[in-house]
Amino acid sequence: MKNSGGPLEGAVVAVAGAAGPAGRAALLRLADAGATVVAADADAERLASAVDAARYAHGGATVIGDTVDLLDPAATRAWADKTESEFGRIDGVVHLVGGWRGSSSFADTELGDWDVLERLLIRTVQNTSLAFHDALLRSDLGRYVLISAAGASKPTAGNAAYSAAKAAAEAWTLALADSFRKAGGEDGPRTAAAILVVKALVHDAMRAERPNAKFAGFTDVTELAEAITGVWDRPAQEVNGQRLWLTPHP
Template sequence: MIIVVTGAGGPTGEAVSGYFRKNGHTVIEVGKQHVDLLDRAAVQALADGVEGEHGRVDGVVHLVGGWRGSSSFAETSLDDWDLLHDLLIRTLQNVSLAFEPLLRRSDDGRFVIVSAKAAERPSAGGAVYAAAKAAAEAWTLALADALRGTHSAATILVVKALVNDAMRAASPGAKFSGFTDVNDLAAAIGGLYDRPAAEINGTRLDLTS
């Protein structure tokens, strides 16, 4: 398969890219140094390039993330909202708009974002993060509606937070209770191909339970 991983830098991107590569698939890793995902034209050029070189896309895993919060609701900074809007929403919009036509034509395509439990139960100090994640979920569900009736699916994977080996090494006494290991996330994304597109399109799959 041809899998595009956006926001591929860091342990999560490495885990997801490594999972698909180990299973014999072609992975196109997109990090900040490759394409400015805030530039709609640049992202469209990326999608056109993938189509030109490979003729199709079988998966887009959008991993661009970020977190900002405050100690109370009243202390929330709307500068943090501006930052998270770009990271969590605008990049998603640009990527999904560019790749939707390719996904519609795919024989077995998947579009995946990672959301957070915080979108369901926002904390007072986490308003900007929770709102941005909720908006990203809504956008992805709209994409799912666009893919309805095709062989592709848009799916939201929900975590409390992610953990990797470097985090464990840096905090050996921490329990990371309820966190999802990045390798387990990668396996869950791969597992989406084991289920019919119609079954998982427009769904929120909770990896914390």
């Protein structure tokens, strides 16, 4: 059954990087909360599977998939414009584009890993935030939600490139939050950019592959999806520019 009467009933939410396990969970939860969900990913086949799963789970839910290269600023802006034109509003962007590369030690870091992670973890945040900025300001409940990692605040030797990329993505999102704050004037922001921080994510397929692993401190993708929708349950002034920790603060 689809929920009704909540803050996402009738809202339009774009999900960037929707084809992975976290994206699938987010699509399901957002659809359950009553949102129209517009999902984007570069992998058309996996995206179609994720969209179909959300539609099947919630009969009557509007879940749409768009194959978009989020590394292309023009393509990302075209996706934002198309979404707002088709549905008349955009109330949220959930950024789930991910990727990880690491090394056994700091000295073994490959700078090629930075080149990959800069594109996946930073450039996609830049493109989506710039493309959707004005539309989110036009909403009375706009939210931009970045998923980040605890390593951005406490980097480890073998995760230099990953942690630095995550930290840069957080800084960019906090600058977006400041733009929303300034736009709100004396009344405070009506639109918010928030960061959900996890240690790492886990899902059922990972548990099946490693049945003896503890995954201590990991956040299940279904818990993450619940936290994502929860950002709309709180006032914009309360969550704008905040790191919301789903794992103990390091």
